[in-house]
Amino acid sequence: MYDKVKIKIWVDALRSGDYKQGHEALCYEDQDGNTNYCCLGVYMKVVEGLEDKEMFEVKGSAVGPLPVYSDLRVKLGTNLVDRLCLMNDSYLERFNFNGIADYIEKELL
DSSP: OOOOOOOOOHHHHHSSSSSSOSSSSSEOEEEEEEEEEEEEHHHHHHHHHOOOOOOBBTTTTTTTTHHHHHHHHHHHHHHHHHHHHHHHHHHSOOOOHHHHHHHHHHHHH
């Protein structure tokens, strides 16, 4: 069972406008020096308290915080993590943070 308080904190953070959406990495710095997050990176920051440096990875690479992904799969479930990755990163049907927050609310709250 999911901790609904934590899920609500995550959903609120996704909708807050405080996090710039990025793709194919939990957290990375773009060429303009802005920090970008995938929806799961926002979860790790606001719910699990990870610092950006603990999540930073090279965009689109297989090199990254693999223990963080393993932890996500344990806490949220592999199917949910895979679905959220697709929603955040797919070129065919990419969702913004508001759309992802709607999905999370529907599925988890």
